[in-house]
Amino acid sequence: MGDTPGSGLNGGRFLFATALLGAGVAISQFGSNGIEQAMICFAAGLVAIVAMADLSSPAKHNPQAAAPIREPEIKPISQHRDFTSFIDGLADPVLVLTGTNVRRANSAARKLLGEYCVGEDVRLVIRHPAAADLLVDTSAAAEGPIQLVGIGSRDQRWEMLVRDMPGGERILHLWDRSGVYAVERMRTDFVANASHELRTPLASIKGFIETLEDNEAGADPETRARFLNVMFREANRMQKLIDDLISLSRIEAEKFRVPDTPVDLPELMREVQTVLRHSQPDRGADIAVDIGPDLPPLRGDRTQLSQLLHNLVSNSMKYGQPGTPVTMRLRSSRNGALVRLSVSDCGEGIAPEHLPRLTERFYRVDSSRSRAIGGTGLGLSIVKHIVERHRGRLEIDSEVQKGTTITITLPADPRTPQIDGSGSNPDLSVPA
Template sequence: MFDRLSSLVTALTLVAIAAIFAALADGDPLAIAMMAIAGFAAALTVYSALPHAHSDTRSAGVAPAEMRPLSFLRHPDFARWVDQEKDPLLGVADNIVAIANDAAIRLLGRHIVGADIRTAIRHPVAAEWLSRIDGDAALETINLVDYPRPGQRWTMRIAALSNGERIVFLSDRSAIDAADRMRSDFVANASHELRTPLAAILGYVETLQDMNGEDDGATRHRFLSIIEREARRMQQLVIDLLSISRVEADRFRRPTTEVDLAAIVRHTITQLQDSETARPRDIVVALGTEKLPMRGDEAQLGQLVHNIISNAMKYGHPGTPVTVELLREGARVRLSVSDEGDGIAPDHIPRLTERFYRVDEARSRSVGGTGLGLAIVKHISERHQGQLDIESEVGKGTRVSVTFPLAVDA
């Protein structure tokens, strides 16, 4: 600044001196020439004092604009990519949230843009890790347990960029944790269900061995009957476990064979009535004579019908009707099975299709239930694009319905 001012003063002084000489010379050509030379010298002096971009920026230690690293977060392609990401994603510059996609805003709130990242993600582990991370930190995964609500788990990853910028990735792992817990519960429940009848069988076998040939036919017969009942219960449990495994293996393969649902229901009812199942005469049929073609797996649909009717026979009151209906509803068909039992409280209904879930565990065991019947029904109906509905009223009974799409040309 001082050099520019002194150069300007020098130039003005030269011009003033030239003007004085010109005035004294009264238009003399030599004086005019001297004034022109003085003016040119003044202009050259002022130009030499003007700042130059390259020299100023270099003297100040600042790189030219074209040499500075570009901000990745400001690039339009980055903004487009962020908008397409389904998981929450944040762009951070100097610990300040510069950009956030819609998923991040839904999770954390719109106020996070412009906020410090350590306060935007309000979790003690995240805050502690973000406060000590440096620019060269590796892309590691941080677990945020009970975030943003108890029982949920999210993970956080950070990718470090140049210029002090970072990308923060958030992923919801709650569903994976729930699936892991479900698998663990399934193994534990299956082990328990198998262990219970096995313990009974072993106990009664040991008792029979200790009788040492005592001639007590009635007791022996009773013990053998219990052993047979528990063995059949174990057998049914294994069958149901294998059924769930097969249905889950096929859940992404839609059936292509055309079957008649009405014929499947009639055949299943006949099997139940001819078996030793209790209450076969309580089944009331309202099927009609119309064929109901649909794309399906005949064996699985037969199992679905069998499980629904068997449940109604087990939990309905003896001597009351178990009504089986088939009703065509436009392009779909509805299978309904109603009983007149004790009914089910509303808070239990959403969990009835969970594996091994029982409303009344003692009663379920007494009637031979494995706790897998409705879980199998749910999986089979989903594979056949069906809709399962359970309606119940305490003290009046329960109605289980499944609607299936009919074949296109039906």
């Protein structure tokens, strides 16, 4: 007679599958910290299999074949034939330890710690004082995770968790927290930079007010007019910074809502050209617009695209040489799926080492010059976030003493983006 669903063989298979399912549920519910619950579920299933095998043996059903009952031996979990493939499926590094010896390592652990870490003392594999103390003191395994820095690369941060498992083994789990710490560092830097940018003009205004309160200095009309003019400029600078911060916050809040309003980009480019020619007549006369043929209808956020153009053209006007052209150029891809917008100037250019950081908040190549011409250090960061919301791509090319070109490639319809960064499809290429 074949095995029934409740017999030892099929029942064992059922419990093994249930153990794996329980492990998966634990990971999905508890995230990376679910490894402990996952292993407990898995181990419980294996213990049940051993018990079922014992109960379904002939000795249990044939009194004549009965033998003295012995406690079933629970083998270490790592000896199960499917255990290696199970932990290899985990994205985080996992080690199985016997004492301080590395008995098993999944593929993520071998990639991080070295292919030959199995068989080594774990204190040599993870060279960190806090880790060594925890791994030697087996009674400390139930403690919470500890923080490790420098494993893999100098900037990586990890949380290490160690738990006891059936059969006298321990399981070690590493969780990469580098991204979380990077976000926290960015937040801290942002608050510090924003505070500094606001404090500087505020201190200047406060100093001028104190000077004007002086009976002698405040009584001189020329001094008073000069100080009031500086105070007005500093107040405008603070207002511009606050406006940029609010704008950046608003764009980030909408980043996952794809814009889908029809936008006439050529008309918008001419509008920006007209506004800047009237507001800055000396430099505005240098703005040129070059619009190619057969442009597809574009969908996007008109207000944000207008801000993008204003930021790019204003930057080119500030940093380009007086009297040299600032050119806005618009082209379509051959299949009409993409548009490419570029803004070029003939200025001092930017050294290559600065290019990767230009879109960082408050980053300036020349801080003193940027402040002198009214820059907040947020313009290109705002541009980057607008481009990302439109599912586009931003490229910056610059040559020292020749000039800078900023190119933005946008899908004609952000709801069906065509940009993958490969540039291998000739139908998506954009003529110069």
